[in-house]
Amino acid sequence: MASVPITIQIISLLSALLFLLFIFRLIVKGKLREEYSILWIVCTVILIIFSIWRKGLEQISLALGVFYPPSLIFLGAIFAIIIFLVHLSVVVSRQQNQIKVLTQEVALLRNELKNRHVINEPEASGASPSAALTN
Amino acid sequence: MTPQPHILVIVPCYNEQGAIANVVHELTAVRDREGYALDILVVNDCSTDNSLTIIRSLPCSYLNLPVNLGIGGAMHSGYRYAYQNGYDIAVQMDGDGQHPANELPAVLRPIFQQEADVSIGSRFISREGFQSSFSRRLGIQYFRWLNQLLIGETVHDSTSGFRAFNRRTIEIVNRYYPDEYPEPESIVQFGLQGLRIREVPVRMRNREEGVSSINTSRALYYMLKVSLGIVFMYFRLNNKRHR
Structure with missing residues (x-):
């Protein structure tokens, strides 16, 4: 080249x-x-x-002993993509966990509110209880 | 423990409009007969049928999950409820009518007598009642072997969802309970946490309504997912123990 x-x-x-x-x-x-x-x-x-x-790509390829410089691009790109996909899986897993905890918390709070007669119909979307989420 | 322990029966319910009422009525009958201090909590896992309307008319408490979490997430919210409300014993009983409420005293006995922290109703000990299909029994056999290997404990019916926990176990499952197919996985969890597991023979019925959550096409995924879950649960808890 x-x-x-x-x-x-x-x-x-x-x-x-x-x-x-x-x-x-x-x-x-x-x-x-x-x-x-x-x-x-x-x-x-x-x-x-x-x-x-x-000349950068050629020089680096030469230094690494790669004969065909574009293959270095592919190698680097595929590597980066795989790492990023793993990262995204980690993010999705974390979010799934958070959604699970929140869902359970919502169900428990609805039950609590119903027992205190604050709401009658849990799925009445208009009623937005002012229950503060504490950690 | 008070002389009359407070029991919470958690019934996970996903599209069980045909069976759920019967399950709750059977439970109340057993409660009245045995004189238990027993509450029923149905966990509606975002059913798409009429289940919620039916549950509302039943003499029981209920949790209504706004998002479908699957059996593990539904049970976990029930255990959190049991923990928060100070119950001494939590029982899991399926909402499809497979678990006869008449067997409840048998499942509760090891907990009452403080012989076990976890009591599991097993259909394979006395081999009476509904025995499940061949391929399913093969899978259960595999989990039995896996449990023996990892925790050195023989649990004949590790997929059984008919179980009773004492307060110590409730505290543990309040913190963590497996997600998707929790039954075999949680046995490894209990074994590694040093809980005493006891199996009692019960008769199970074939389901009255609805279809099993595990069909043939999902069986392979189920085996793989649960195996992975068990193995990683083993490593996770083992690391914690040795640290």
Whole structure:
């Protein structure tokens, strides 16, 4: 590989910046929590670095003894994706646990309220009991 | 323990509109006959049929879960209720009528006599009544072997959901109770916590209404999930014990 053509370099740089902008917008709008955005920001920064540092990928591949530089990209990308998926499974498991505890707490509180005759019909959605959730 | 221990019978109910009323009525009959200080708590696990309306008309307390949690989560909320309200004994009894209330005294006896912390009604000791299908018995045999291996305790009917716990066990299951298919998993939990498990022979009926929560296509998933649950429960509690 002699050198990366300039057009593809510009395209990758632009798309990486656009992606970064997209992530920032999601955070600002409150649709993405900061802790989950860290990985995406790091990924984009790496993309930008390699868009600018043209020989970087080849030099690192050479240093690691990888003959075909793109395969290094795939290796790194797949690795990152797997780690992130595991992380998401952990998050989902934690949330499932939290939902379970909350559901049980709601059922127990409904029972309590019914016994104190605060509410008659537990599933009356209009009645929002002012029971403070204490830890 | 007071001379007359307070008993809570927890009946998990998911779409059991045809059977739940009978289960509760049988229980009240047994209570009146035996003179137990017994309360009934039906846990409605977000049923999609008429169960809730029926439960409301029955002479029992109930918890109404706003989200379907499965049998483990439903039972756990019942145990939390038993713990918070200071019950001495908690009993689990299925809402489909498989567990005859007449067998309740037999299941309670080891707890009354303080011979056991956990009493499990087993249909395989005297081999009377409904015995379940061949493949299911094979699976139960496998769990028996797994329990023997891990906690050195022989529990013949580890999938039985007809059980009684004393206060010590209630305190433990108040803190943690397995999620999805809790019965075999909780036996390993009890064994590793050093609880005394006792099995008593009971007769079970074939279900009156509804279908089993475990059909053939789910059987494999069930075995895998429960095996994993048991093995990881073993490692988790063993680590805690040695620390």
